[in-house]
Amino acid sequence: MDCGCSSTRLVLLVVAMALLLDGLMFSSFVPIIPAILYSLKYPENSTDRPSLSNYTTSAPFQDSEAAITPTSGSSSRSRNPQQNQTSNSSCCQIDGELLRRENFEVGVLLGSKTATQLLTNPLVGPLTNRIGFHIPICTGFVIMFVASLMFAFAQSYALLLVARLLQGVGSSFSSVAGLGLLATVFLDDVKRGQAMGVALGGLGLGVLCGGPFASVMYEFVGTNSPFLALAALALLGGALQFCILKPTKISPESIKGTAFLTLLRDPYILLAAGALCMANMVMTVLETTLPIWMIMTMSAPQWKIGLFYVPGCLAYLISTNLFGKLGERIGRWLCAGLGMILMGIIVCCIPLAKDFASLMGPSAGVGFFLGMAQVSVVTILGHLVDIRHVSVYGSVYAIGDMAVCLAYTVGPLAGGALVPAVGFSNVQMIFGTILILFAPLCIFLRNPPTTENRALVDQEVPPGSSDVDKDHGVSTE
Template structure:
C-alpha cells in the first residue's frame, strides 16, 4: 500500500528539492530547443558552401552525399529541389527519431525512474552538439540530428514526469509546469538569432561549442542533485499505451495537442514560400515573421497555468483551441506582412494556453484514472507533438500544391474549431479529481500525492478500465 506524502515532505519538495529539479528540467528543455533551432540558419548554408549536397565541390577530401547514398545527380534545373529534399530529410529526422523513442522512454521510466533517462538524454544531447560542431559532411549531421531526437524524447518525457511527481499539489503543478513549458518558446526565440549571428561572424563551430558548454553544466547539476541509481518499483496498476488509448479523456487531450501543434508545424515550412511568392518580403522580414508566436507561446505557458487551474482547465482549453482555429483562418486572409502579426500572436498564445491547461491535466488524469506513474502519458503527449511536426509539413506541403496555402490554413483552422467542443468531455476528469481528493484525505490539496492506497486503485474509474483486477 502506498500512502499520501506527509505535509512536511511535500513542503520540502516545493521549496528546496523541487526548485533545484525545476532548474535542471528547465535548463535541459531550454538547451534542447536552442539546439533544435540553432541548426536551421546554419546547416543549409554550410552544406551549400562546401557543396556537399550536390557533389560539385572541388575539395576531394570531403565526402559528398553521393558517396553515402549513391544518388544519381539530376539536371541543373532540379538541383534546388534535390537540395531542399535533403535538407528536409535532415531537419525532419529528429522528429521521426523522437516518435520512435518516446514510447520506449515511457516504458523505461517504470524500471529506472525519471532521473536516469533524463541524464542519458543530456549525454546524447552533448554528443549530438559536438557532432554538429565538428562534422563536415551530410551523414554526420544526419546522425547528430537523429541523436538529438533521442535526447529530446528522454528530456521531454522525463522532465514533465519529474515535475508531476514532485508537485502533487494541483495548483503548484499547474504553475510550475507552465513555467517549464515556456522554456521551449524561449529556446526557439534564442536559437534562431544566436545561431545565425555567431555563424555569420565567428563560424559554424562557435554556437555549438557554447551549447555544449551549457549542456556540460546541466550534466554537472544532474550528477550533483539527481539520484541516478536504477530503482525499480512495481506499480500498483500497470498502465500501458493500450490502457491510455482506451481512455477517451487522455485521447481527447492528446488529440487537441496534436491538432494545435499541427497548425504551427504546417505554417513554419509553408508560410515563407507563400510570402516570397505573394508579398516579396525582405530577408529580415522572413526571419522575424515567427517572433510573435514564440513570444505569445511564452506568455501563454508562463502566465496561464494557474489561471487555467482556477477557471477550469477544460473551459480554458476550449477557448485556446478556438483561438488557434480562428488565428489560422486569419493567416490566410493576410495581404501584407503587418497583417500577420495578430494571427501569429493568436496562434502562439492559443497553443501556449492549451499546453498550460492540458499538460498538467494529463498528470491529474493519471492520478485519478490510472496509476500515478507518468512515463506513458507524457510519452503519448510528446509523440502527439512529434507527429504534428513530422507529418504536418509533409501533408501541408502536398495540400499546398493542390489547393494553395490559404485553403490549407483555413482547413487546419476549421478542424481545430470543430474539435474544440470535444474538450467538454474533460469536465469528467475535473469531477473525478475533486472526488479523489475528498475520498483519499478529506483535507487540503497540498497533502495529496495520488500515489495512494488500494482504495484509489479499486475505485469505479479503475473498474472501468481494469476489469480483471476488480477482485484485487
C-alpha cells in the first residue's frame, strides 16, 4: 500500500467520524420524537417546551390491553393537590390512547430515512468504484449538515419527513464510501477487522449515545439544541475530511470491480447481508417501541429513556473493538452466530423488566452482542469479495448497507404497527425468536469456497499489488 501508518489512521479517523455523525443523527430522534409529534398535533396539551416528562398518564399501561382514560386540556390536570405536588411542574395528564397511536407515525419517520438510503445505495456503490471514495464521503458530510439544520427549525411533520429523507441520502454516501475505503486501505484480514471494529464503534457510539445526548439536550438546553449540535459536528467533520483526504480529484478505476448484480446473486454475500439485516431489525424494533412503553409502564421522563442506551453504548464499543481483533482467531462466523442467539434471548426477556434499573443489564447485553455479530459480518463481507470476486469493495458494502437499511425500514414500521395489535411483550418475543432461529445459518460462512473467477484474477494481479489503492486515491498527500 502507498499509505503509511499515520495516513491509514487519519483515514480511519475520518471514516469513524462520518459513521459517528450518521449514528447520532439517526438515534437522536428515538427518545424525543414522541414529544415533538404530540406537541405538533395537540398544541393545546403542550407546555412551553414540549416534553413527555411534563405529562403523566391516568393509569399504568400494560402493553395494548390496558384501558387508559382519555383526558385533554385543563380538565386533564389532577384535582388532587397532593398529586400535583408529586408531579413535575406544569404537569398535565397525557392522553395515553393518542400517544399509543403515535407508534406508527414514529415508525414512518424513523423508517423513511433508511428507505431512502436503501434506494440510494445501489447508485452510490458503483459510483465509488468509478470516482473513488473521498468525494462521496465529503458529500455525505455536506448533506447531513443541511439535514440537521432542517431538523432544528422544522415546524411540521412534513418538514421533519423531508429532512429525514435527505439524511438518508447523506448516510448512503458516508457509510458505503467509508466502509469501502477502509476495506481498500486495510488489506490484511486482522487489520481490516480491527479497522472495521473502530469504525463501527463510531457508528455504534452514535446510534446508542444519540438517545441520551438528544434527551439531555432537549430536556435541559432547548428544543433545537440537539440538531444544532449535530450540524456543528457535520461542519467540523467535513472540514477535517477535506483537510486530510483532499477530495478534489476523481480517480478512475484501473481494475474493474465485480458487477453489483453479480454480487447480489452470490448466496454467501446474501447470507451475510441477511445476518446484518436480522440483527439490526431486532434492534430497531426495540428502539422504536421502547420509549412509549417506558413512558406508559414506568412514567419515565425523556432523560431516563435516553439513559437506557448508555450501557448498550459502552458494551457495543467494547464488543466491536474486542471482536474486531479476536474474531479472526475464534472464527468470525461463530462470533456472528453466537452474538445473534444471545441477543435474541435478551430481547425476549426485556418485557420482564419492572423498573428502570432492571433494564440496564439487558441494555448492555443487547449492545454487546449486536456489536459482536455486526463487526464479524461486516468483515466477512470484505473477505467474501477477496476470495470470490474482485477486491473492489464499494458495491459489496452498498449491499451490506442496504441490508441494514432494510432492517431500519421494516423494523420501525413492523414494530410500530404490531405493538397496538399484540402488545410490546409479544412483539419482542416474536422478533427475538426469529433472530435465534436465523443464527445457525452462519455456519455456512465458516469456509466459503473460492470461485473460478477469483482464481483467474489472482493470476493476473500479483498479491500485494497497490493498483486497487491507487484506483481509489487513498493517499492523503
